[in-house]
Amino acid sequence: MVDFFFMAYQVLARKYRPQRFADVAGQDHVTVTLMNALRQNRIAHGYIFSGHRGIGKTTIARILAMALNCRNAIGSELRPTPEPCEVCESCTEIRAGNAVDVIEIDAATNRGIDEIRELRDAARYRPARDKYKIYILDEAHQITDAAFNALLKTLEEPPEHIVFMMATTQPEDIPQTVRSRCQHFSFHAVKLADILSELRGIAEKEGVIADDAALSLLAEAGDGSMRDALSIMDQAIASAPLEDGKPRLDASQIRELMGTVPNAVFERILEAVDGNRSAEVITVANGLLDAGNSPAQLARQCVRYLRNCLIAKIAGDGAAAELLQISADEQRRALRSAALFTEEELTRFLQVMLRTFDELGYRQEQRFHFELGLLKLVHLRRLLPVEEILSQFPVGGSPAARPSSVSQAAPAKSVTTTRAVEASVATAPVVSAKPAFSPFEQSRKRFDETPAAAAPAPIAASVPQVPKPVEVPASASVAAPAISASAVTEPVVAASESASSAPATSASEAASADALQKAAVEALSKAKSQDTAADALNDAEWAVENGEIRVQTEVSKAMLSMVVNAEAEKIVRAALRDAGAGALKLVLLPGTASASAPKKQRAAKTGSVQAKALEHPVVQQAQSLFQAEIRTVIDLRDDD
Known part of the structure; x- marks a missing residue:
């Protein structure tokens, strides 16, 4: 009778566990x-x-x-x-x-x-x-x-x-x-070189034929853990083919065992991203997925490869070996891919793929989300960062100066839009058009890029500086406001003449203007809560000339739309139609146009807001001390 005794197999992690302090790597x-x-x-x-x-x-x-x-x-x-x-x-x-x-x-x-x-x-x-x-x-x-x-x-x-x-x-x-x-x-994570040295020594003791590429792949898979690297090596030896009675470890066989793909695939994807070739990116991804690779595993590998590219871009060829902890061949591959992009682009790529990797954990259609994540990398090359756009505008943030590239790309506008733009440019203060600091400038200098700075469009010196009023027909329907806020803020290019240059008004026109003014003020006085508008139009200078009713108010441009609101507008238009001035156009002028001309002090209407203000002792004292004149009174009290 012959007895056979089989010694139990001991895994590499236990068999080669250090027994001395000097053996610990x-x-x-x-x-x-x-x-x-x-x-x-x-x-x-x-x-x-x-x-x-x-x-x-x-x-x-x-x-x-x-x-x-x-x-x-x-x-x-x-x-x-x-x-x-x-x-x-x-x-x-x-x-x-x-x-x-x-x-x-x-x-x-x-x-x-x-x-x-x-x-x-x-x-x-x-x-x-x-x-x-x-x-x-x-x-x-x-x-x-x-x-x-x-x-x-x-x-x-x-x-x-x-x-x-x-x-x-x-x-x-x-x-x-x-x-x-x-x-x-x-304790520290074990460095790649230490793991590689231990794996090489164990392979010699176990009689395993393994090249440096296979051992480097095992060391990288350990991710700083000696036990993990030995466990994967144990599994790889068990599945390796025999050569002269000895197991032979091959890099492709180890990748297939771990369910990974070579990084050359991701290098090809990034080259397609750099060339703006979306079809090639999808084709490569489709081949990987059809081969049975998991989208989550592919996304994980892509994240690690992008991280290596980013570190290689930051550290350069010298310090990359210490920071990357990958083999020399993979370091060169990461440096080649990093040379295609800037540091900011690689950072955005890494953010997109990290988000994609997170989403794959709870999404149903993992294949679609992985393909979408790769397409986003292509699209990111077509976008300009918002910081770069904002850096082309002036420091003060004024719309007075715009980049020439923006103005050249803008299509031709209609006459109404053009004159509104001209007037807004004319009234805006002239500021320095020096571009603001760009956060991408230092990065461009570092990567020897020479972007063309967008020169701001010059401001035409011949643009008129006086705001122009809007012409509003008095016979317009009630639903369309004629003295709205847009009528004040959107000037017309036509009216630039001042009151001094206008032709003399005849006696009949003056009488007609007084009658129209009286009718409009009385209509506003009868209406509820329109005393402020009534006072403003009562203090204004009315004139009828060239088929227009020109009302020179004493209210500023900013306040005119608040004093004469939409309700007051309807009342004035109705009063003008009743007075037989429906064919005339109503033109409202802000007080800035004739601020230098002396104005006569009108007698305040009994019971009006202006009359009550003139009766106040503080107002009377201010008039006596400063020779003040009350031009406009705004009633801010509640309706009750």
């Missing part, structure tokens, strides 16, 4: 400190090891436990350094995981107060054989607050033979009262 700041503490015999009673997954927290806790309980003294022949000797019974038992005085607890399942009370009670007893009784609490952040509170007193004043070691990925979840009683070591 990428955590020198922790290992050097612990070795110095062992050499000086400065042993703390509590340690917290925090950091990324799979970077050696529990491994270093076990090595420290071996070093503390090693039976050979530091400096002896078997143990010349603080490293554990690895040959004594304590070291071999701890390495095998069956040491009596080293208790490793999974805090994710033993997280309650009862379990911690049992731990606290057992901690009072001295170790069975070794120097220290050591508790290693893995995933310590899972312990409840009540359980941590039960452990506080033991952590504050522990027995001399107790050492607590807590490993966690979320140190912020451990109460501050616990953290303040322990020494906290923050």
Whole structure:
């Protein structure tokens, strides 16, 4: 009878777990400190090891436990350094995981107060054989607050033979009262070069044929975690084809195993984006999706590639190797793609794809949203940033100066629109047309770009500076306002003559103007809450000339539309029709046109608002002191 004994397979992450401080990759700041503490015999009673997954927290806790309980003294022949000797019974038992005085607890399942009370009670007893009784609490952040509170007193004043070691990925979840009683070591993510070196050594020991491209791909997939990289490598070796009896790792086989695509695909997509070729972008995306790739995985890879391009653009060729943590071939690929775009464009691309990646988690049609995200990258090249548009306008924000590019692109307007624009330009103050600071200027200088600055359109010196009134026919229908706000703010190019240059008014025209004025003022006085408009038209100069009723008011241009509102307009037009002036046009002029001409003081109508104002003692005192004249009175009282 022949018995066959098969040794159980041990995964690479366990088989090649470091057993000495010197074997731990990428955590020198922790290992050097612990070795110095062992050499000086400065042993703390509590340690917290925090950091990324799979970077050696529990491994270093076990090595420290071996070093503390090693039976050979530091400096002896078997143990010349603080490293554990690895040959004594304590070291071999701890390495095998069956040491009596080293208790490793999974805090994710033993997280309650009862379990911690049992731990606290057992901690009072001295170790069975070794120097220290050591508790290693893995995933310590899972312990409840009540359980941590039960452990506080033991952590504050522990027995001399107790050492607590807590490993966690979320140190912020451990109460501050616990953290303040322990020494906290923050572990770093393992660098790509360190992971690559470890993978290359393990491949040689395992007899695996692997090129640098395959090992670099495994190291990048680890994302700073040595355990993750070893797990993926273990899986890749199991699926690798044999060559002369040895497994051979190939980059394409590893990509297929992980469900990823080569970054050359994303380089091609960005080249199509740079060339404004939407059809090519959709064609490449369609090929990837038809091959069975997940849209979420593709979006994730695209985000990582855009991030690498952005970092390569910022850092340049020199510092990119340290910041990117990717292979040399991928660094060159990222630099080629980064050279096609500016830093701002790559930032916007990354924002769009990050948003797309987030949306794919809860969208039904993931394929459509992924394709839409790629099309947005093409569209972003066609858009001008709003900051660049705003930077072409004057510093003061006045519409007096406009970029020449905007004025040239604008189509021809009608006569009405053109004269309104000319009048608004004429009345606007002339300001400096120097463009404002552009936030993109420094970026252009850095990337040796030379954009053409848009020159503001010059202001014609011959544009008239006097606002022109709007001609409103008095016979217009009631529904169309003739003295509205637009009639004041939209001047007409025609009327520029002043009252002094107008022909002399005959006696009959003057009498007709007085009659029309009287009829309009009386109609407004009879109406409710129109005393202000009545006073304004009563104080105005009325004249009938060239088929027009010209009313020179004393109200400013800004206030005229408020004093003579739409309701007052209807009343005036009705009164003019009743007085037989329906064929004449009504033209309202603001007070600025004849402000320099002396005006006669009209007698205030008895009971009017102006009469009440003239009776006020404060007004009378101001008139006597300053020789003041009351021109306009606005009634702001309520109707009641």
